[in-house]
Amino acid sequence: MNKILKIIALIGLSTFALHVLSLDFVYTKKAWFGAGSEGNEYAIEGYDAVNYFTQNTSVEGSADFALEYKNKQWHFKDAGNLALFKAHPEKYAPQYGGHCAWRMGIDGEGVYGDPTLWAIVDDKLYLNYSKETKRRWEKDIPGFIVKADQFWLGKNKFKTLN
DSSP states (O other), rough: OOHHHHHHHHHHHHHHHHHHHHHHHHOOOSOOOOOOSSTOOHHHGGTTTTTTHTTTSSSSSSSEEEEEEEEEEEESSSHHHHHHHOOOHHSSOOOOGGGBBHHHHHOOOOOEEEEEEEEEEEEOOOOOOOOHHHHHHHHHHHHHHHHHHHHHHHHHHHOEEE
C-alpha cells in the first residue's frame, strides 16, 4: 500500500512539473516591444501594430514600410499604416512594452508577448505570451489591467529627461 501511494505521488508531481514546464516563460528585464530573443530588433516580431485596430487582425509588416521608435524597428503592411503609427505611436503600440499582459498583472515581470495572441481593450492593444496565459487573462481582464498598470507605472513613472 505504501509503495502504491509513493507511485501515485510521483505521478502527481511529474504531471505538475510537466504542466509548469509547458508554460515555457522567457523572462527578461531588457525586453521592449517584442518576442523572441533579446537581440530581436523588430518590435512585436515585425507585426503591423496598426492593423490590429484598422482590420481587427494580426498581420506581418514589411521592411519596405518601416520606422524606428523606442530603439526598435517597426514594420507595417503599407504606407497608410506607417503614416497612422508615425502620427500617434502611443495609440498603436502595445501596452507594457509588448510584454504579456497577464504576466505583467501577476508580478510585473517582463515576458515577451506573442503578436498573434492579442486583444484590444478600451482602445489599447494587449499581447499575451501563450494561449494558456491568454485564457487566464481573459478570466479577469479589468483586474489584470489594474494590477499590470500598477507594476508598469511603478517601474516607469520616473524618467530622466535628456
